[in-house]
Amino acid sequence: MENKPPRPSSYLALAIISTILCCLPTGIVSIIYATKVNSTYEDGKYDEANKASKNAKIWGLASIGIALFGWIIYILIFGIAFLGAIGSAQ
Numbered sequence: 001m002e003n004k005p006p007r008p009s010s011y012l013a014l015a016i017i018s019t020i021l022c023c024l025p026t027g028i029v030s031i032i033y034a035t036k037v038n039s040t041y042e043d044g045k046y047d048e049a050n051k052a053s054k055n056a057k058i059w060g061l062a063s064i065g066i067a068l069f070g071w072i073i074y075i076l077i078f079g080i081a082f083l084g085a086i087g088s089a090q
Contacts, residue, residue, distance in 0.1 A: 005046050008053035010037040014060035022067035030059035 012034040019027025033056035041049035 007041050008037055008050050009057075010034045010053060011056040011060055015056055018060045018063035018067075023063040023070075026059050026063040026066060030056050030063060033059060 011030070015027060015030035015034040019031060033052045036052040037049050037056065040052055
């Protein structure tokens, strides 16, 4: 019997949620890596499965980070414009 290492997490839920709610391009990359984890693990390619798991996590978190950065910029731009409009109206 072969001694298998534990199956790495696929982070598929993170990938799907980050794709739907955050940033589509990086989320799709995360989904692609997440779907590779189980098949490569079952093929006995444990190092490749671990790399796919890490990449799925990194791309999922990158998607969330890009979305947060975009929202911060959005709030700053429109917040400053809104405050400027209020200041000029007085």
